Structures are given as structure tokens and as C-alpha cells.
Amino acid sequence: MYPTIRALGTANPPLYTTQQEAFDFFRTHFTLEPGEEALYRRLLLEGPIRGRYLGMDTREDACETDPDRLNARFLKYARQTAAAAAIQALKDAGVSAPEIGGLVVNTCTGYLCPGLSSYLAEDLQLGHDLRALDIAGMGCGGAVPNLQAAAGLLALNGERPVLSIAVEMCSATLFMGADPTLVVSNSIFGDGAAAVVLQNGEGAASGGLVRILDIASGVYPQYRAYLHYRQEGGRMRNVLSPRVPKIGAKTIAEVLARLLARRRLTQNDIAWWAVHAGGTAVLDQVGRDLGLSEAALRFSLDVFHTYGNMSSPSVLFALRKIIDEGHPRPGDLGVLLTFGAGFSAFAALVEFL
Numbered sequence: 001m002y003p004t005i006r007a008l009g010t011a012n013p014p015l016y017t018t019q020q021e022a023f024d025f026f027r028t029h030f031t032l033e034p035g036e037e038a039l040y041r042r043l044l045l046e047g048p049i050r051g052r053y054l055g056m057d058t059r060e061d062a063c064e065t066d067p068d069r070l071n072a073r074f075l076k077y078a079r080q081t082a083a084a085a086a087i088q089a090l091k092d093a094g095v096s097a098p099e100i101g102g103l104v105v106n107t108c109t110g111y112l113c114p115g116l117s118s119y120l121a122e123d124l125q126l127g128h129d130l131r132a133l134d135i136a137g138m139g140c141g142g143a144v145p146n147l148q149a150a151a152g153l154l155a156l157n158g159e160r161p162v163l164s165i166a167v168e169m170c171s172a173t174l175f176m177g178a179d180p181t182l183v184v185s186n187s188i189f190g191d192g193a194a195a196v197v198l199q200n201g202e203g204a205a206s207g208g209l210v211r212i213l214d215i216a217s218g219v220y221p222q223y224r225a226y227l228h229y230r231q232e233g234g235r236m237r238n239v240l241s242p243r244v245p246k247i248g249a250k251t252i253a254e255v256l257a258r259l260l261a262r263r264r265l266t267q268n269d270i271a272w273w274a275v276h277a278g279g280t281a282v283l284d285q286v287g288r289d290l291g292l293s294e295a296a297l298r299f300s301l302d303v304f305h306t307y308g309n310m311s312s313p314s315v316l317f318a319l320r321k322i323i324d325e326g327h328p329r330p331g332d333l334g335v336l337l338t339f340g341a342g343f344s345a346f347a348a349l350v351e352f353l
Helices: 019-029 034-045 059-063 067-093 116-123 143-156 180-188 221-226 244-262 280-290 298-307 314-326
Strands: 003-011 015-018 051-054 102-107 131-136 162-169 191-200 210-219 227-232 235-240 272-275 333-340 344-352
Touching: 003 067, 003 143, 003 314, 015 019, 019 034, 019 051, 019 059, 019 180, 034 180, 051 191, 051 298, 067 116, 067 162, 067 191, 102 116, 102 143, 116 131, 116 162, 131 143, 143 162, 143 191, 143 210, 143 314, 143 333, 143 344, 180 235, 191 314, 210 244, 221 227, 221 244, 244 280, 244 333, 244 344, 272 280, 272 298, 272 314, 280 298, 298 314, 314 333
Parallel strands: 102 131, 102 162, 272 333
Antiparallel strands: 003 191, 003 210, 015 051, 162 191, 210 344, 227 235, 333 344
């Protein structure tokens, strides 16, 4: 019996900024070194992203450096955006809040204790008998291990559906500085949430989007230094090495190969690809290493162009686009590929319904 994704909802915080507006803001509100400003100009004005959604009241919040206020902002908008995605997923699945038996939430862009699951259980009015789990520290790859954990809850007790939510407020970790990797981070990351209603196959007989057939993962600590957050002055500072595209493509290729071999499949058997939209360099490298065309990666590319890199929810936004715009046929196979801090990599094999 395979777990089935009954519904998939996505949401973004209300503040939207174009890349031109972001460039004007950085140049007006901060003293930029010549090379720093030139890189912002190239990335924001000549890059592929059209705009991003940000978990802020106003753009001036980008000047905030107080760790306490940053974490409060993370809580406000992560909670709000995750709830909006979950409400949409519950509606589409035709499932009421009291029917939900489990909740798994992953995020890496803010720390809370209790985690977001406590707040979302309240906001969504989930039952007190809820089995709740918070996943932290998985970075951009977190949505796939979240699905794996949710499937594990179903395996223990599959009578009630499980809600799986990936949410990131990357704007709460904005960190100014002339370091080119900071400029890249500040230019490409956006905010969003994706929520999935997951149910066992028998309980999902009345409908569904995809069936999760298998998940593979890999952990590569030797690459940990190239992609992580570090604490600096009480704030989270992103470390994003230029080597990430090559490392990400290499590790997900290894994980994918194990997954396909285990299922006695080849890449030719896969009709649809949802790859973490970490950037055009990431997707280009994945395309080269896996032999995938730009057409095969078009849904992931479109997510990056439209939203920027939202970290963990990005792959589920790509899956949503495949369903809405690609119109897969029942029985088509697809793969979700993500990587993140750790260094970690994940691949999920799905069958469209």
C-alpha cells in the first residue's frame, strides 16, 4: 500500500517585490562597495528572476538586524503562509481539520520551541490527538524527507490522513555584506510554503494526485562546509559556495541512480522531473549531469523565474506546476529531486494518478 498525495496547496506571503525594486532598495538603503553594487545589478537586473514574495510588513523591514525581531517576523509569516497552504490543501482534498491524524512541518529559516507544528495545530484547529513532528536543519532539501516522515506516520496508523508542510521565510535570514555569496543569497531567495494531504492508498481510493512509490536519500558530510547557515552576532548567515551546483548535481545523481536501480528503472522510464529550483546554475548542472533537456526542467525553471529560490517548498511548487500545466497521464512516473545542508540529497519516485 503506497501513500497517496490527495492534494497539494501552495502559498506565499503578501509582500511582492520585483528585482528592479530590490536593486533600488539595496542601493538606496545600504552603502554598497563598487563590486558589490555591480554584482547586485547583474543578478537583479539581468538575471532570470522576475520577482519574489517576502515575509515582511514593508520593504524597510529588510534593514532589521535585531535577532529577536527577526525571529518574531519569521514566526508571524511562516505561521500565516503555512496555514494558507494547508487550508488550500485541506479544501482540495475534501478533508476537514479534525480528520487529520498527523502533522509534519519542516523549515530551516527560523528556530522555535515549540516548533511551528504547535502554532499550526492551533491555527488550523487540528485535534488534540494529533501526532506532530517538526523537522529542522534539512535546508533546501527538506520537503522530501518531510514526505518520508509523513509516510512513516501513515505506516504506523493509516486510518487518518497526514498533513505535510514545507515552509521557509528566507527573508528573515537576509544578511548584508560585500561577500559575493551574500549578494547572491540576497538576490535569489524568496519565501513560500507548500502543504500536502497524504493518505494511505486504500483511504485515497476516491481520488488523488500522485502515489509515492519510493524515496532514497544520501548524506555527504565531506561537503557540509559548502552549504549551511552559521550564527553571526545572533543572526543566521547563509554560506553558499560557488561549488554548490556541481556538488548538488553530483549527489542527487548518485541518490537517483540508487533509487532507479532499486526499482529496476532507467531515466527513460521517467516522464516528469521536479527538481529543486535552486537557481539556473543548479538546474543547468543537473541537466548536464543527468542528460535532461531544458524542456524536461521547464517547470522547475519557471518556479525559479517566478518566485526565486524558496528553499524547501520549491520542489513542491514544481510538482504543482507539472500537475496543472503538464497534465500527466495516469500511470506516468515522475521524480522529485532535492538537496540541502548536510550535505544531503533526496529523490522521490512518484506515479501520477
